[in-house]
Amino acid sequence: MIELAVFGAVLFYIIGAMTINYIAGSFQQNAQLQSMRRAMLASYLASKEGSGKRSSGSFLIFEDRLTGEFGKFGAVDRQPIVASGSGMMTAQLMQVTDWGDPDSIPETEVIVNGESFVFRTSGYAAYVMALKSGNVAQIIQIDASTPSSARQEHFAGAYCQYDFTVCDPENDECGAAGPCVSQYYVTTQDTIEEVIRPDVLTCLPENGRAGGYVISCNPPISSETTEQLQRLAREWTNSSINRYVAPKDGVPGHRLPPFFTAMAANDPKFTPVPNESIAFNFTRKPTGLVFPFGSGALRPAWRWSWDKFWEPLSTDTDAQKKLNIKQKIIDQEAPFFSYDVDADLVEESLYDVKDVTGSICNSGLCVAAYMVKVQESNAADIDPTKGAKDFADPNQRPGIRPEFRIYGKTSGPDEGGALTYLDVKEGKLFSDGKQVAVSELRKNQYDVVERVYQLNVNMADVGGFLANNPHVANGCGGTNFQGSCLDPNTKTLYIRSRLSDQRGRKWITDLDNRTWNDSLGGE
Amino acid sequence: MTATKKKKAQSITEFSAGMVVLCLILYGMVEIFRWGMMDLAERRFDHDRSFSNRTLSTESQLNPNFHDVRPMDTLWYRR
Numbered sequence: 001m002i003e004l005a006v007f008g009a010v011l012f013y014i015i016g017a018m019t020i021n022y023i024a025g026s027f028q029q030n031a032q033l034q035s036m037r038r039a040m041l042a043s044y045l046a047s048k049e050g051s052g053k054r055s056s057g058s059f060l061i062f063e064d065r066l067t068g069e070f071g072k073f074g075a076v077d078r079q080p081i082v083a084s085g086s087g088m089m090t091a092q093l094m095q096v097t098d099w100g101d102p103d104s105i106p107e108t109e110v111i112v113n114g115e116s117f118v119f120r121t122s123g124y125a126a127y128v129m130a131l132k133s134g135n136v137a138q139i140i141q142i143d144a145s146t147p148s149s150a151r152q153e154h155f156a157g158a159y160c161q162y163d164f165t166v167c168d169p170e171n172d173e174c175g176a177a178g179p180c181v182s183q184y185y186v187t188t189q190d191t192i193e194e195v196i197r198p199d200v201l202t203c204l205p206e207n208g209r210a211g212g213y214v215i216s217c218n219p220p221i222s223s224e225t226t227e228q229l230q231r232l233a234r235e236w237t238n239s240s241i242n243r244y245v246a247p248k249d250g251v252p253g254h255r256l257p258p259f260f261t262a263m264a265a266n267d268p269k270f271t272p273v274p275n276e277s278i279a280f281n282f283t284r285k286p287t288g289l290v291f292p293f294g295s296g297a298l299r300p301a302w303r304w305s306w307d308k309f310w311e312p313l314s315t316d317t318d319a320q321k322k323l324n325i326k327q328k329i330i331d332q333e334a335p336f337f338s339y340d341v342d343a344d345l346v347e348e349s350l351y352d353v354k355d356v357t358g359s360i361c362n363s364g365l366c367v368a369a370y371m372v373k374v375q376e377s378n379a380a381d382i383d384p385t386k387g388a389k390d391f392a393d394p395n396q397r398p399g400i401r402p403e404f405r406i407y408g409k410t411s412g413p414d415e416g417g418a419l420t421y422l423d424v425k426e427g428k429l430f431s432d433g434k435q436v437a438v439s440e441l442r443k444n445q446y447d448v449v450e451r452v453y454q455l456n457v458n459m460a461d462v463g464g465f466l467a468n469n470p471h472v473a474n475g476c477g478g479t480n481f482q483g484s485c486l487d488p489n490t491k492t493l494y495i496r497s498r499l500s501d502q503r504g505r506k507w508i509t510d511l512d513n514r515t516w517n518d519s520l521g522g523e
Numbered sequence: 524m525t526a527t528k529k530k531k532a533q534s535i536t537e538f539s540a541g542m543v544v545l546c547l548i549l550y551g552m553v554e555i556f557r558w559g560m561m562d563l564a565e566r567r568f569d570h571d572r573s574f575s576n577r578t579l580s581t582e583s584q585l586n587p588n589f590h591d592v593r594p595m596d597t598l599w600y601r602r
Contacts (some may be wrong), residue, residue: 004541011548015555022559029563030592033570041585063595089585114597367582 020068027065027081035059035085042109047090058086058108062400064449064499078406078499099351099373100124102464108382112451113497115363115484118468123379123460124350127372264427346385348374381465383456396457407448453493455486462488566590 039057046054060082067079098104105124110117257321352373377383388397395401459465466486473480476487476494484495573584 003536004545008541008548009544011545011552015548015552018552018556018559022555024564025559025563027592030565030590032589033567033590037585037587037589038569041582041587044581044585065595089581114595497597499595 016068021067023077024065024081027063027079028083031061031063031081031083032085035061035083036087037085037205038109039085040113041085041087043087044089047092052092053103053105054109055090055092056086056088056106058084059112060084060108060449062110062112064113064497084160099375105375105380107468110453112495113449113499115471115495116469116486117453117472117493117495119381119455120461120465121375121380121382121384122375123381125374125376125379129376153287252497253332311460346377348376350374378456378458379460381455381459381461382457386456391457396454398454398456401452403450403452405450407450437489449497449499451495451497453495455491455493457491460493462486462491 036058036059038061041057042054042059043057046052046057061084063081063082064078067077069077105119108119108121110119238489321363352371379384382398382400386398388394391397455465462474466472471484472493473483473485474486482496483498484493486493570589573579573586573589576584
């Protein structure tokens, strides 16, 4: 009989384990199915509104579910359930996007314990770019919103001095045709990405190429930053194959030059860069971009979009909106193409180039300049093109951080008094009027689960993010700790979910006045 | 009947009853395993079927809570 009892107990244990696994599997499967459905539904609803924000819907779901367990206090542990889903159900896939149109900015959504957060994965930016040719070249990139008085500071701002060899891009000969060493002073803003100039980095010691190293910087940069420069430089060199256009249709193969150098090479206002004789042939549309330089072949437009002309067929607003959507004409030869305008190693969607020569002046010296309007990931709430290796501090990588905390309540339920939440650490002693040992085996009625989500540190539009997420407090001071809040300085989002669990019961066997014999009914 | 035979009979009876209970538990275990897994599988089939159910509107076809589990007991101080 003892064997049967033991065997039966083992079977019951297995049944319990299977039930726990089933419950966890059910939660996980539900999150998976739900994320995909949410993505498709969001895509469909946005499409009905004529919005391109969710053409490719994407959802990430976090749930901290109580798990079944064998402890005598009922379920106290929480199991994180993570599921992501994406889907498209849209008629807006080829929708025209206008620069500055908020309805065309792609979004993704993260749901943490039922609380929704919307992140834009791209943003609009306008840069003024100027180059002064001569012995000293200055390439400056200024946000178009920068006041003109502040723009002048860029002339006298930080710069790095490079020594590099100019390549022959047509024959892909770097250094082989003899060194033509120049010293370039590149004015920068204070980010590493802007220090990196592709025209400097294409000629590196890698692959037998000569030159291309940083001589000095003013102000000085740390050795760590120098190493990062060199690493980025190697990556640029290794990826240069992707920037080589193969011969096609009689057009000889050539390396894609940096955007601004390409413009300068074809503009009589600038002195062409030595050894770079590259022809361009942008397909120009009557209503599309007008480039300041002539014809040639760069690359075919690979981004689907539509030419933007249609006639409103009705004055009724709703009807007109629907008709306008239908009237948009598909044009595979779209004016919008991608190019790494600001040399941050990520291509931007280029919308407009406007000659603003004369507006960038310093002490009466004006330089030729262009205003470039782009859509780029660097202006987004979260930059999907960046990983941990792109930052000196890996915590700046956009996305969920590994930090995860559960705060448990140390006293009874909220009865109007202040709630005290403490970081739950097994066996740690806390003083809350009386000394309390917090144990994971104690049953708390409330849990506060905190996750940390890092946004794009270069995020430009904090106000827009807060407008999209009105439940997020601006700043984490004061009483804002009670909920989700954004630290606007570090662009860190603290997500705090207050989870109630009032179904559990604490079973305690009182051992004080009883013995095992009592428990078993003995005399 | 001798005491030895009585004890043996009792043992056989108890063992048989225990074995019956054990078999029921074993059967229950198999059934629970089957129910659990079939439930997950059928839920997925049900989800997939809804996509091609033309009697439903598009919103209903894509209803995220088509099969819902217990909602999270979540509290917010701000909404």
